[in-house]
Amino acid sequence: MPEAYEQTLSNQTLHELTASLNRGMFVHVRNALHNMPACDVAFILESSPVKTRFAFWQLIDSEFHGEILEELSEDVRSSIVRQMMPEAVAEATEGMDTDDLAEILRSLPEHLYQEVLSSLDAQDRHRAEAALAYEEYSAGSVMNTDTVTIRPDVTVEVVLRYLRMRTNLPKNTDSLYVVDKDDVLIGDVSLIKLVASQPEVEIGQLMDTDVVAIPATMSESEAAQMFERHNWISAPVVNEQNHLLGRITIDDMVDIIREDAEHSMMSMVGLDDEEDTFAPVVQSTQKRSIWLGVNLITALLAATVSNFFEDVLSQLAVLAILNTIVPSMGGVAGNQTLTLVIRAIALGQVLPSNTRSLLIKELTIGLLNGLIWALLIAGIVGIWKQDLTLAAIIAFAMLMNMVAAGISGVTIPLILKKFNIDPALAGSVILTTVTDIVGIFAFLGSASLFLM
Amino acid sequence: MPEAYEQTLSNQTLHELTASLNRGMFVHVRNALHNMPACDVAFILESSPVKTRFAFWQLIDSEFHGEILEELSEDVRSSIVRQMMPEAVAEATEGMDTDDLAEILRSLPEHLYQEVLSSLDAQDRHRAEAALAYEEYSAGSVMNTDTVTIRPDVTVEVVLRYLRMRTNLPKNTDSLYVVDKDDVLIGDVSLIKLVASQPEVEIGQLMDTDVVAIPATMSESEAAQMFERHNWISAPVVNEQNHLLGRITIDDMVDIIREDAEHSMMSMVGLDDEEDTFAPVVQSTQKRSIWLGVNLITALLAATVSNFFEDVLSQLAVLAILNTIVPSMGGVAGNQTLTLVIRAIALGQVLPSNTRSLLIKELTIGLLNGLIWALLIAGIVGIWKQDLTLAAIIAFAMLMNMVAAGISGVTIPLILKKFNIDPALAGSVILTTVTDIVGIFAFLGSASLFLM
Numbered sequence: 039m040p041e042a043y044e045q046t047l048s049n050q051t052l053h054e055l056t057a058s059l060n061r062g063m064f065v066h067v068r069n070a071l072h073n074m075p076a077c078d079v080a081f082i083l084e085s086s087p088v089k090t091r092f093a094f095w096q097l098i099d100s101e102f103h104g105e106i107l108e109e110l111s112e113d114v115r116s117s118i119v120r121q122m123m124p125e126a127v128a129e130a131t132e133g134m135d136t137d138d139l140a141e142i143l144r145s146l147p148e149h150l151y152q153e154v155l156s157s158l159d160a161q162d163r164h165r166a167e168a169a170l171a172y173e174e175y176s177a178g179s180v181m182n183t184d185t186v187t188i189r190p191d192v193t194v195e196v197v198l199r200y201l202r203m204r205t206n207l208p209k210n211t212d213s214l215y216v217v218d219k220d221d222v223l224i225g226d227v228s229l230i231k232l233v234a235s236q237p238e239v240e241i242g243q244l245m246d247t248d249v250v251a252i253p254a255t256m257s258e259s260e261a262a263q264m265f266e267r268h269n270w271i272s273a274p275v276v277n278e279q280n281h282l283l284g285r286i287t288i289d290d291m292v293d294i295i296r297e298d299a300e301h302s303m304m305s306m307v308g309l310d311d312e313e314d315t316f317a318p319v320v321q322s323t324q325k326r327s328i329w330l331g332v333n334l335i336t337a338l339l340a341a342t343v344s345n346f347f348e349d350v351l352s353q354l355a356v357l358a359i360l361n362t363i364v365p366s367m368g369g370v371a372g373n374q375t376l377t378l379v380i381r382a383i384a385l386g387q388v389l390p391s392n393t394r395s396l397l398i399k400e401l402t403i404g405l406l407n408g409l410i411w412a413l414l415i416a417g418i419v420g421i422w423k424q425d426l427t428l429a430a431i432i433a434f435a436m437l438m439n440m441v442a443a444g445i446s447g448v449t450i451p452l453i454l455k456k457f458n459i460d461p462a463l464a465g466s467v468i469l470t471t472v473t474d475i476v477g478i479f480a481f482l483g484s485a486s487l488f489l490m
Numbered sequence: 491m492p493e494a495y496e497q498t499l500s501n502q503t504l505h506e507l508t509a510s511l512n513r514g515m516f517v518h519v520r521n522a523l524h525n526m527p528a529c530d531v532a533f534i535l536e537s538s539p540v541k542t543r544f545a546f547w548q549l550i551d552s553e554f555h556g557e558i559l560e561e562l563s564e565d566v567r568s569s570i571v572r573q574m575m576p577e578a579v580a581e582a583t584e585g586m587d588t589d590d591l592a593e594i595l596r597s598l599p600e601h602l603y604q605e606v607l608s609s610l611d612a613q614d615r616h617r618a619e620a621a622l623a624y625e626e627y628s629a630g631s632v633m634n635t636d637t638v639t640i641r642p643d644v645t646v647e648v649v650l651r652y653l654r655m656r657t658n659l660p661k662n663t664d665s666l667y668v669v670d671k672d673d674v675l676i677g678d679v680s681l682i683k684l685v686a687s688q689p690e691v692e693i694g695q696l697m698d699t700d701v702v703a704i705p706a707t708m709s710e711s712e713a714a715q716m717f718e719r720h721n722w723i724s725a726p727v728v729n730e731q732n733h734l735l736g737r738i739t740i741d742d743m744v745d746i747i748r749e750d751a752e753h754s755m756m757s758m759v760g761l762d763d764e765e766d767t768f769a770p771v772v773q774s775t776q777k778r779s780i781w782l783g784v785n786l787i788t789a790l791l792a793a794t795v796s797n798f799f800e801d802v803l804s805q806l807a808v809l810a811i812l813n814t815i816v817p818s819m820g821g822v823a824g825n826q827t828l829t830l831v832i833r834a835i836a837l838g839q840v841l842p843s844n845t846r847s848l849l850i851k852e853l854t855i856g857l858l859n860g861l862i863w864a865l866l867i868a869g870i871v872g873i874w875k876q877d878l879t880l881a882a883i884i885a886f887a888m889l890m891n892m893v894a895a896g897i898s899g900v901t902i903p904l905i906l907k908k909f910n911i912d913p914a915l916a917g918s919v920i921l922t923t924v925t926d927i928v929g930i931f932a933f934l935g936s937a938s939l940f941l942m
Contacts, residue, residue, distance in 0.1 A: 314761075316848070338870065341814065345811050362663055379767075
């Protein structure tokens with residue numbers, strides 16, 4: 039009988055396993071882990087704090103270590119691999135998919151790397167070295183070399199006989215690649231087409247010659263975008279001479295699509311590389327400190343701007359009280375525009391031809407927003423502080439800052455991109471600096487002109 | 491010859507097409523669009539401002555409208571469909587995948603919805619109504635009903651003969667589903683296994699009975715997480731009696747995986763539903779206003795807190811100048827924790843059993859960060875303002891606020907989740923309110939105690 043969903047991993051399971059572990063019921067935990075699919079064990083490891091994670095890992099029979107490592111996310115995987123003996127790593131990675139093997143080797147510190155590499159058997163070492171020859175994050179580094187290739191002059195029947203002899207096809211094979219005698223890719227035949235064809239038809243007549251191949255040097259993110267756009271299950275990878283090198287499958291691309299989408303969100307608060315929710319404290323503090331340091335500089339910059347207006351501030355405490363409102367609203371409005379533009383850049387939607395429309399659109403929104411919130415804040419301040427000049431001043435500052443927010447939200451990420459700086463990483467902090475400074479200048483500046 | 495990547499859509503193409511459109515070279519644009527795959531035309535429409543988008547759309551022959559609509563993202567698709575005549579929509583959706591057809595109908599305003607539904611031919615209307623019977627965003631609403639089912643008592647040879655007769659298998663078929671006479675799912679056979687098996691083997695012996703089926707009532711996001719975790723290409727959908735209803739394929743899930751990952755980022759700045767980069771100005775302004783309104787309230791709250799300390803502020807302008815630093819640092823540190831926790835919740839990693847570890851971890855980071863930045867800001871203020879008491883006061887406020895940021899970053903999203911409020915949507919604004927108020931209270935409060 040097929041498994042009902044209820045029998046697969048639930049959060050309840052994880053809760054119970056952690057409780058059992060804490061109560062020292064190791065045999066129970068070991069048995070439970072052994073009866074689970076590797077992907078569920080991987081999920082449990084990813085959802086556990088570091089100590090619990092290692093405790094679980096040690097209860098898992100080493101013969102399953104390989105398949106579980108394959109399922110883990112990069113950060114969590116390397117946190118485990120770094121604790122293992124080189125021989126144990128070599129053993130666990132035996133026969134692993136080329137891309138996972140290369141990724142594990144890349145995550146190791148230099149001395150372990152060499153040791154593990156030399157402990158691999160000849161075939162795995164050869165495969166790993168081939169994958170490591172491609173740059174990290176390139177299509178070549180995530181491809182698998184286990185493709186099934188056929189020649190155009192054979193018939194469907196011959197191919198089917200050949201497949202029956204092989205008995206085992208690589209995971210997620212949906213197409214066979216047709217190559218000439220020099221291994222140049224000339225087309226593909228989907229399994230769907232193959233099984234639905236008459237036995238005597240020749241592959242040359244059946245094959246699809248429109249197949250789009252991915253160059254091994256393309257970035258994995260670009261390749262993932264192509265998978266997403268074209269709804270591919272797998273795609274062939276070729277070198278510059280169009281020689282077939284391997285194939286990429288959708289399951290590896292799904293991880294990259296998710297990581298790329300998450301990347302912007304994480305980068306915007308400076309968590310760029312912190313993929314592991316339960317990373318050790320010192321490691322996390324270090325990673326986050328850079329961002330806090332940058333923010334301290336911007337906060338000090340804003341304080342310096344306020345410092346210019348010490349005179350007016352010392353005479354009118356009400357300005358100190360209202361001084362944070364305009365920068366705060368500008369920051370939020372600017373970050374809305376910025377987030378939208380960062381996402382559009384990530385999707386490849388922002389181009390020279392439509393930048394102007396985007397800028398005009400966001401500028402208009404900034405003006406509209408500026409008018410709405412200027413009127414509202416003028417009303418509130420007018421009633422609260424019974425001062426019409428003050429109300430006019432804060433309204434003017436709000437309008438200025440909203441327009442500045444709209445312009446900065448579009449231009450800052452575009453400028454950063456031009457200089458090859460990740461807009462998600464640096465955009466938000468630069469934008470906030472701009473909206474803080476413009477907001478404070480507009481508010482305190484006009485206050486010192488009209489209220490003194 | 492297989493297409494090289496250079497011949498597929500590049501940003502250059504989009505740039506040239508927009509230029510040609512602006513120069514009025516309609517025939518050229520029309521021909522170019524006709525020679526492109528539907529997914530590339532969809533990309534061009536998504537990357538164009540509203541006016542250009544409609545200009546392109548009108549140049550596309552109506553017989554291609556259907557396949558292009560299938561490739562468009564939801565927001566962009568509904569912006570186009572709302573401009574079309576009901577008959578044109580009905581014509582374009584003829585024979586479309588059930589899930590896309592249902593989604594298009596759902597995006598229509600009520601009066602158009604009925605008109606389009608009644609213009610559909612009987613078969614499409616029947617399929618659409620079946621899909622519409624499932625709740626929006628449920629697995630049932632995204633499934634396709636075009637499954638290939640076989641019985642367990644036939645041989646591989648019979649199945650292959652049957653497939654040859656059908657000649658055309660549904661897109662992305664990687665498995666055939668094995669059902670009994672009541673249509674109850676009892677297993678599946680992958681195409682890979684089928685082509686690699688001897689003709690005389692019976693399906694009952696070959697089939698995999700461990701197949702995990704998705705209940706039609708499961709949410710599409712949960713289903714997408716299962717696809718991601720299990721590396722599926724397709725999965726069967728069943729009702730409560732385990733009757734096979736249809737199947738879901740990875741290409742539809744990839745969109746949901748991306749949308750879910752982006753959702754948190756967009757929500758955090760209140761852009762929840764704005765998927766269309768080039769949405770009209772008024773629509774965008776409205777959507778963003780809610781968020782700005784909420785922020786205005788928090789900014790006013792913070793101003794009210796400062797208002798309590800009007801006395802000390804009016805005597806010491808330096809406090810007004812430094813007043814923004816501590817809230818700003820607390821806001822950044824808190825948002826780092828918040829973003830991490832929101833992502834972990836989205837991935838299903840946060841559970842009662844590990845909440846305590848997470849809280850202790852973030853609290854410790856808060857303390858460590860607090861100490862580091864308290865010392866640094868004390869040094870800076872001590873040197874800048876030549877006032878050791880002031881330096882001690884700002885250091886104390888910094889430490890307090892960093893700890894508050896760590897605690898709030900973990901607890902706020904968890905509490906929101908308990909009350910079924912999206913933590914990504916409301917978390918950031920509540921957290922910032924907390925760090926603003928704690929920061930101002932700690933700084934101005936201790937200043938009024940020790941400096942007056």
